[in-house]
Amino acid sequence: DRTFSRQTPLRPQINRDQQIPLTVAMNFFGAQETQPKGPDPLFAATSEMEMYADLFQKISGTCFQKCASRKHKDGDLALGEMACTDRCVSKYMEAMEKVGAVLQQANEQQAQQQQNLQQMQQSWGGAR
Amino acid sequence: PNFQAQLSPLQQQQLMQNMEQMQMKDSLTMYTRLVDRCFGSCVTSFRSKSLDKSEIACAENCASRFLKMTQRVGLRFAEHQAMQQQRATAAAGGAAVTGGN
Numbered sequence: 001d002r003t004f005s006r007q008t009p010l011r012p013q014i015n016r017d018q019q020i021p022l023t024v025a026m027n028f029f030g031a032q033e034t035q036p037k038g039p040d041p042l043f044a045a046t047s048e049m050e051m052y053a054d055l056f057q058k059i060s061g062t063c064f065q066k067c068a069s070r071k072h073k074d075g076d077l078a079l080g081e082m083a084c085t086d087r088c089v090s091k092y093m094e095a096m097e098k099v100g101a102v103l104q105q106a107n108e109q110q111a112q113q114q115q116n117l118q119q120m121q122q123s124w125g126g127a128r
Numbered sequence: 129p130n131f132q133a134q135l136s137p138l139q140q141q142q143l144m145q146n147m148e149q150m151q152m153k154d155s156l157t158m159y160t161r162l163v164d165r166c167f168g169s170c171v172t173s174f175r176s177k178s179l180d181k182s183e184i185a186c187a188e189n190c191a192s193r194f195l196k197m198t199q200r201v202g203l204r205f206a207e208h209q210a211m212q213q214q215r216a217t218a219a220a221g222g223a224a225v226t227g228g229n
Contacts (some may be wrong), residue, residue: 045131045137046146047213053154057207060198061165068197070169072189077196085197 055096063088166190 067084068077077085130180135143170186171179 030193050133060201072186075189093208
């Protein structure tokens with residue numbers, strides 16, 4: 001079950017749901033794997049790390065823009081600015097979850113549509 | 129977290145290496161980004177070729193404040209991630225082994 005609110009936010013969708021049945025079928029029949037394998041796990045892990053780094057950068061930048069006064073009269077953050085930072089991070093993460101949920105729904109819908117299309121094509125092929 | 133757990137030890141090593149490279153590149157780009165940011169907010173007039181005292185102070189303060197904010201964001205970010213992981217393992221059925229991902 002892949003609800004975004006439970007897992008790490010914005011986990012990249014790789015449409016594994018579509019690739020798994022294909023490889024299972026191929027292994028079952030002992031077919032040669034002429035198809036390209038799924039995404040390289042090392043690449044996936046590296047991409048995920050890069051995503052977190054990018055996310056961190058974005059949060060820092062955005063919250064600095066929104067919370068820190070541009071006058072920079074002092075070298076330290078004021079108490080209000082620090083409180084603002086905490087709230088900014090919290091809201092940002094929550095926004096991520098909400099947006100992620102919408103994104104995931106769209107992905108599921110698309111996967112469902114593709115599956116329907118595949119089934120239709122198969123049934124047409126059988127009728128011939 | 130999720131992808132990392134599926135890697136072999138050799139791949140994990142490779143991942144660490146990739147991360148180190150990425151961090152090195154990141155620190156360079158962070159530098160130029162910070163300069164751009166502080167220049168943008170502090171330097172607004174061009175009557176002279178060099179920065180005046182207030183602009184220098186502003187730029188230094190800006191850099192210092194941004195770094196402090198980055199630290200704070202890092203703390204909150206890590207807290208949030210830990211909380212989320214806790215929620216995930218709790219939801220998956222608390223009997224699971226805690227720690228290590």
